[in-house]
Amino acid sequence: xxxxxxxxxxxxxxxxxxALASAPFTADDLVSLHRVSDPQVSPDGRYVAFVQRETxxxxxxxxxxxxxxxxxxxKAAPRRLTHDAANDTQPRWAPDGSTLxxxxxxxxSTQIWRLALGGxxxxxxxxxxxxxxxxxxxxTGEHLxxxxxxxxxxxxxxxxxxxSGQVYEQLFMRHWDAWSDGSRSxxxxxxxxxxxxxxxxxxxxxxxxxxxxxxxxxxxxxxxxSPDGRRVVFSLRIAGRTEPWSTNFDLFEVAIxxxxxxxxxxxxxxxxxxxxxxxxxDLAWLAMQRPGFEADRFHIMLRRAGKEARALTLDxxxxxxxxxxxxxxxxxxxxxxxxxxxxxxxxxxxNGKPVRLVGEGYVDEFAxxxxxxxxxxxxxxxxxxxxxLRDGGKPVRLTDVNAARLAGSALAEFEQxxxxxxxDETVYGYxxxxxxxxxxxxxxxxxxxxxxxxSSYANAWSYRWNPQVYAGRxxxxxFIDFHGxxxxxxxxxxxISGNWxxxxxxxxxxxxxxxxxxxxxxxxxxxxxxxxxxxxxxQNWIAGNWPDRFRCIVNHDGIFDNKSxxxxxxxxxFPEWENGGPYYExxxxxxxxDPSRQVGEWRTPMxxxxxxxxxxxxxxxxxxTFTALQRRGIASRFLxxxxxxxxxxxxxxxLQWHAEVLDWLDRWLK
Numbered sequence: 049x050x051x052x053x054x055x056x057x058x059x060x061x062x063x064x065x066x067a068l069a070s071a072p073f074t075a076d077d078l079v080s081l082h083r084v085s086d087p088q089v090s091p092d093g094r095y096v097a098f099v100q101r102e103t104x105x106x107x108x109x110x111x112x113x114x115x116x117x118x119x120x121x122x123k124a125a126p127r128r129l130t131h132d133a134a135n136d137t138q139p140r141w142a143p144d145g146s147t148l149x150x151x152x153x154x155x156x157s158t159q160i161w162r163l164a165l166g167g168x169x170x171x172x173x174x175x176x177x178x179x180x181x182x183x184x185x186x187x188t189g190e191h192l193x194x195x196x197x198x199x200x201x202x203x204x205x206x207x208x209x210x211x212s213g214q215v216y217e218q219l220f221m222r223h224w225d226a227w228s229d230g231s232r233s234x235x236x237x238x239x240x241x242x243x244x245x246x247x248x249x250x251x252x253x254x255x256x257x258x259x260x261x262x263x264x265x266x267x268x269x270x271x272x273x274s275p276d277g278r279r280v281v282f283s284l285r286i287a288g289r290t291e292p293w294s295t296n297f298d299l300f301e302v303a304i305x306x307x308x309x310x311x312x313x314x315x316x317x318x319x320x321x322x323x324x325x326x327x328x329x330d331l332a333w334l335a336m337q338r339p340g341f342e343a344d345r346f347h348i349m350l351r352r353a354g355k356e357a358r359a360l361t362l363d364x365x366x367x368x369x370x371x372x373x374x375x376x377x378x379x380x381x382x383x384x385x386x387x388x389x390x391x392x393x394x395x396x397x398x399n400g401k402p403v404r405l406v407g408e409g410y411v412d413e414f415a416x417x418x419x420x421x422x423x424x425x426x427x428x429x430x431x432x433x434x435x436x437l438r439d440g441g442k443p444v445r446l447t448d449v450n451a452a453r454l455a456g457s458a459l460a461e462f463e464q465x466x467x468x469x470x471x472d473e474t475v476y477g478y479x480x481x482x483x484x485x486x487x488x489x490x491x492x493x494x495x496x497x498x499x500x501x502x503s504s505y506a507n508a509w510s511y512r513w514n515p516q517v518y519a520g521r522x523x524x525x526x527f528i529d530f531h532g533x534x535x536x537x538x539x540x541x542x543x544i545s546g547n548w549x550x551x552x553x554x555x556x557x558x559x560x561x562x563x564x565x566x567x568x569x570x571x572x573x574x575x576x577x578x579x580x581x582x583x584x585x586x587q588n589w590i591a592g593n594w595p596d597r598f599r600c601i602v603n604h605d606g607i608f609d610n611k612s613x614x615x616x617x618x619x620x621x622f623p624e625w626e627n628g629g630p631y632y633e634x635x636x637x638x639x640x641x642d643p644s645r646q647v648g649e650w651r652t653p654m655x656x657x658x659x660x661x662x663x664x665x666x667x668x669x670x671x672x673t674f675t676a677l678q679r680r681g682i683a684s685r686f687l688x689x690x691x692x693x694x695x696x697x698x699x700x701x702x703l704q705w706h707a708e709v710l711d712w713l714d715r716w717l718k
Contacts, residue, residue, distance in 0.1 A: 068631060071458045072483040072520035074707035078511065079103055079699045082449040084424060085111075086138060086413060090145045093490075094120050094377070095165075097129070097139040098434060098457040100449060108700045114139050114150055119417065119436065119445055126447055130170065136161075138182065138268070147244070149173065151180060161195065162244055172672030174246055174628035181233055181596055182261060182268040185240075191304050192246055194240050195260055197231040206715070219292040223618050223653055224264040225661040225693035227556075233259040235271060237304045250306040256691075258284040262297070263319075269370070272323040272331075273304065275377070276321050280304050281312070281331060283321040293620040295319045295340055301332060314350070317376045318344065326397065327377025329353055330341030332360070334368055339600040341545075341625045343367075345538040348380065350397055360400040365537045375416035376426075383411050385535030388464055388476045389399065392423060405437060410508035415657040427508035428480065429459040429516070458483055460519035467562035470551035471530050477528035477559050478505070479567055483520045483554030492574035492717040493596070494518040497561060501552065502541050504533045512702075513580065514694060515600045521710050523717070524570050526563045530555035544624050548582075549589045549641040556586070557594065574717045578709070580604035580657075580664060581694065586645065588673060591654065592646025599718035602709050604657040605665045605694055608672040610638040616666045652685035657705065659692035685712065 062207070083101040090096070096117050114129040130136040134153040141148060144587035145165070152161045152170070158179040161170045174180060175612060176196060183194035194638055221228050235253045238246035253260050262268040271282035278401045285297045286483045297319045303363045312322040318336040325331055336344035343365040346709035351357040361368070366384040380395040382402070392406040392414060409427035420438035431454075434446040462480040469475030482491045498505040505527045505567055515525040531535070531551035532544025543551050572612050579587050579596045584606020591601060607613045614623045614631040624630055627637040639645065659669030670686070677684035687700055687708050694704045 052529075057437045059182075070458050071410060071456045073459055073516045074520050074701055075517050077453065077457055077520075078514055078517055078706075079702050080105070081511075084432055084434055084449055087415045087422045087424060087434055088139050088141060089119075089375075089415045089417045089422055090141050091143055093144045094118065094145075096415065096417070096422050096434065096436075096446065097124075097141070098447075099137055099139065100126075103199050103367065104700050107698055108698050111135055114148070116436070119422075119446075126203075126449075134532055139185065140185055140493055142185060142315065147194075149185060151183070151185070158248075160181050160192065171244065171324070173240075173244055176249075179244060184268050184271065185255045185275055186273045186304065187275050188241060188276040190277055191208040191273075192240055193235065193252070193271065193273060193280055193304070194231050194238075194249075195235050196526065197215070198234045198251075198254075199229065201643065212246060217676045218289050219620070220287075220618060222663045224663060226264070226675050228276050231265075232287070233261060233263065235260040235280070237280065237306070248698060251533070252280055252302050252304075252306060253282065253284060253300070253309065254283055255308060256300065256454050257287045259287070260284050260596045264601075269322050272325050274325055275329055277644055280459060281323040281333075282309075283323065283333075292618060293340065293624055295336070295342055295621050299323055305503050318360050319346075320349075324371050324373050324380065325377075325382075326373055329549070331398065332371065332380055332397065334371055335359075340450075342619075342622060343500075343534070343541055345541075347399070348382070348395065350547055359480075360397065361402065362400075364400065366402075367534050367538065367541075370413070372414060374419060374421075380423060381414060381416065381485075383414070385506060385533075388478070388504065388529055389507050389535070389537055390504070392421070393678055406443075408507065410506055427507045428478065428509065429460045431509045436470075457520075459516055460487075460525075462507075462515075466562065468560055468714040469555040469558050473531075475528065475530060475555050475559060476536070477526065477674075478507070478515075480515045480519050480525040480572070481569065482522050484522065485569065486571070490570065490709070491522065491524040491569055491573035492571050492713075493560075495524060495556075497556065497577065497579035497583035497586045498533070499526065499530075499579065499583045501530075501532045501548070501582035502534055503531050506535070513578075518710075518713075521713070523713065524567075526560060526570070526611060528556060528559040530559070546628055546637055548585070548626065549593065549639075550642075553584065553589060555594065559595075561683075574599060576600040576602065576606075576713050576717055578602035579606070581606070584665070587654070588643035589641070589646075592643055592649045595649050595651050598652055600712060602657070602712060603653040603654055605659065605662055606656075606669065606673065607643070607665055608669045608676070609644040610642040612672075613665065613669060614638065616668065618663050644672070644676070647680065650676065650680055650682060653716055655687065655703055655708065657687040657708070658689070659694065659696070660690045661693040664694045 086099045088097045101112045112135045115126045118124040132154045136152045138151045147161045153431040161174040162168045181195040236249040238249040242713040281301045283297045299312040299320045317339040320335045322334040334346040335349045348360040350360045368382045370383045376619040393402040412424045414423040423598045424432045425435045426432040436444045452651045460480050466476045585605045587601045587603035628634045656674045658667045674686040
């Protein structure tokens with residue numbers, strides 16, 4: 049494949065907000081922004097379909113429609129294809145390009161629909177008794193492959209019909225934000241007839257006890273159909289009693305007409321996922337090497353017909369997030385964290401060499417196009433839009449969906465910096481200037497600690513912890529990719545395990561000091577620390593180990609007590625890897641980094657936030673934090689969302705969240 053032109057700083061300039069804008073960016077602006085996702089290029093390369101989400105504040109939800117861009121037309125404006133009260137998502141092209149298939153709940157349940165490109169109303173393809181979760185169309189157009197939740201046969205109750213008790217015999221009785229109803233997500237295949245309707249579905253995964261796609265966030269990236277349309281490969285973790293402490297996903301292959309699935313990766317006890325077929329029929333996928341470690345490096349494996357699988361990118365010290373193939377099916381495309389960016393790469397399957405195509409900002413989803421790729425791109429000063437990069441050319445912007453909404457807003461400037469952190473190793477962070485910045489003036493600091501902890505606070509746009517909102521309120525913002533963050537080599541990521549309050553904490557201390565020394569507009573004496581999930585854990589750790597540094601703290605969904613956290617969370621592989629085993633085997637590690645053991649040192653005012661449906665960090669952790677603060681007589685406030693999970697997703701709740709957080713900062717810093 050001819051080498052695609054790399055993006056440079058010119059891309060940042062293309063996406064920059066008009067310099068004349070003067071109004072501060074607010075939480076109301078953030079919540080009201082349109083969001084683009086899931087670009088899909090038509091088989092002839094002329095069109096790209098995508099999903100656009102718009103916020104309905106009155107209904108307190110987001111709603112999604114399908115849109116279309118003509119790539120052959122010069123500066124073509126996007127055209128809305130669907131507009132229904134229900135959400136329309138996941139556009140997928142028929143192989144001949146005449147029809148767009150998609151998911152919609154317009155019939156009362158989520159089913160597969162189709163829309164002829166030449167016009168007309170959408171027509172139902174499926175009328176199944178339960179919701180369709182995801183789907184793909186075979187390359188030949190002869191089959192649909194889709195997922196649905198299948199419930200086991202209901203057993204007769206042993207109690208009164210008025211009794212409300214639920215009985216469980218194994219874990220994952222609740223997961224993420226839902227209690228188990230006993231269902232499994234199965235993968236089905238059904239033939240498509242000439243009228244566009246499906247025939248009788250065949251359950252492809254019924255012989256296996258597991259979910260396809262995986263719960264709670266898996267999608268159609270976890271299964272693939274061979275170029276000849278005869279085989280389906282999918283990723284599945286055998287469930288049973290061990291599921292909550294296992295990351296052993298395997299790839300299974302089965303005929304599209306049904307049969308017994310064959311395990312292709314039985315030799316790897318760690319994670320195998322994201323199968324992608326090349327035009328030759330060769331199969332690529334993502335694999336980890338260490339069982340039980342969800343943040344291990346995803347490298348690319350390749351299996352040629354009749355040959356043993358081989359590791360393609362084992363020497364590339366980056367973890368692949370998303371895997372795909374070029375339009376001709378001869379090369380691979382991949383995204384990965386890379387020094388505070390989330391970059392797009394092309395990879396030659398002959399030698400595994402990665403070539404960076406898009407290096408600045410955050411590339412999320414992408415779709416192969418004629419001579420290039422369409423991708424979603426954002427940065428810290430620009431929400432995601434679609435761009436196109438053609439071979440040998442410059443990036444072309446395809447959408448500007450928030451132009452009107454951002455026309456009057458001044459998005460703050462930001463800069464990446466580095467310093468010597470834990471073990472004298474180089475660590476990176478970002479600073480952002482406040483709205484209305486004036487040289488010679490000092491500004492109070494919002495010091496944001498990312499969650500994960502194996503995630504990156506990268507050059508990206510966020511709808512939950514967006515530093516632009518704090519900058520718009522007049523705060524300078526500092527955030528650091530401490531030890532444990534991906535994108536700096538796997539050893540850097542590994543260094544946090546068994547060391548939660550050590551290396552990352554030192555990085556935060558040194559990183560804030562380096563920023564205040566380097567940037568004279570940062571007011572070192574006026575700072576508030578904020579974070580969620582692991583970032584919330586770190587707020588509790590800071591409260592006991594750095595109690596005089598910050599004037600206030602904001603703790604969202606943070607861990608208070610490592611022992612009770614272990615026995616009440618759901619995905620046990622996570623605390624077990626991070627602490628070297630279950631609590632009853634390794635109590636010393638859990639106790640060493642337990643924030644509750646230092647409550648006697650706490651004295652910093654803290655805002656505590658938690659969601660009732662957060663089963664990853666159960667709400668008792670937030671309640672315990674608030675109890676400790678109140679009992680100690682420390683100024684504190686508790687914001688509780690009975691209808692939110694580990695995140696805050698509803699627009700009205702997001703506005704309340706921001707109002708409480710910003711008011712807390714104002715109270716202590718202004």
